[in-house]
């Protein structure tokens with residue numbers, strides 16, 4: 343087995359997770375790339391010299407297999423798997439979409455954390471980095487299911503930091519605003535490219551996955567006594583969730 347420090351990145355098959363796996367590998371980590379789409383994580387693992395682990399974070403069995411693959415010691419866990427499904431107002435909310443958002447953004451994050459915590463403690467200097475969102479800080483029309491789930495991500499992060507106060511594990515959250523990734527908006531709008539494009543329309547420079555990956559890598563590579571509790575990161579064009587500078 344490797345003598346390099348190790349990291350697990352969930353949702354490593356695309357977007358922020360794939361970029362984070364690449365940045366952590368460049369920083370010297372052996373990265374366990376976890377997601378459901380095996381072809382993608384296998385290609386990524388080969389590219390960065392990491393290990394691909396098929397994992398659905400909403401399945402306890404699948405998460406147990408991830409923990410078994412990682413073994414007894416782990417330096418960094420990036421809980422990135424997540425997403426938004428739908429944008430209906432509460433009055434027309436689709437229950438299954440809400441369940442799915444809670445399952446992946448909250449329960450999935452909890453299950454992976456619970457399974458890998460012993461290995462993070464075992465290193466004597468573990469780090470957990472949860473990928474939240476500015477949607478976990480505010481409310482917006484049509485966002486009820488996602489904002490509720492990402493508020494959940496934030497509160498679970500805070501709770502865990504309190505519970506681990508005497509343990510050698512840092513607990514951090516990054517809360518990105520608008521990040522233009524290939525799939526996030528497409529997944530949200532069930533493959534409707536026009537709706538997905540409208541999210542970023544006219545924004546000259548939204549954040550990209552590498553911006554978030556770089557920030558995550560900075561956070562987890564601070565000295566073991568430095569806990570960046572939360573880092574809110576937006577494109578300059580997004581002064582607030584509802585105040586986005588769009589050029590026509």
Ligand SMILES: NC(=O)c1ccc[n+]([C@@H]2O[C@H](COP(=O)([O-])OP(=O)(O)OC[C@H]3O[C@@H](n4cnc5c(N)ncnc54)[C@H](OP(=O)(O)O)[C@@H]3O)[C@@H](O)[C@H]2O)c1
Nearest residue numbers: 353355356357358378379398399423424425475521523526
């Ligand atoms: N893009 C933004 O504007 C933005 C802003 C703030 C926060 N975020 C958050 O950043 C994270 C990554 O977003 P992204 O923009 O990179 O979106 P993305 O490209 O759609 O990536 C989502 C990732 O999560 C994985 N995933 C979804 N369900 C999963 C499950 N049940 N088990 C394991 N993996 C699962 C997907 O992989 P598989 O489908 O292969 O499993 C995929 O790799 C999410 O938590 C998102 O909420 C995004």
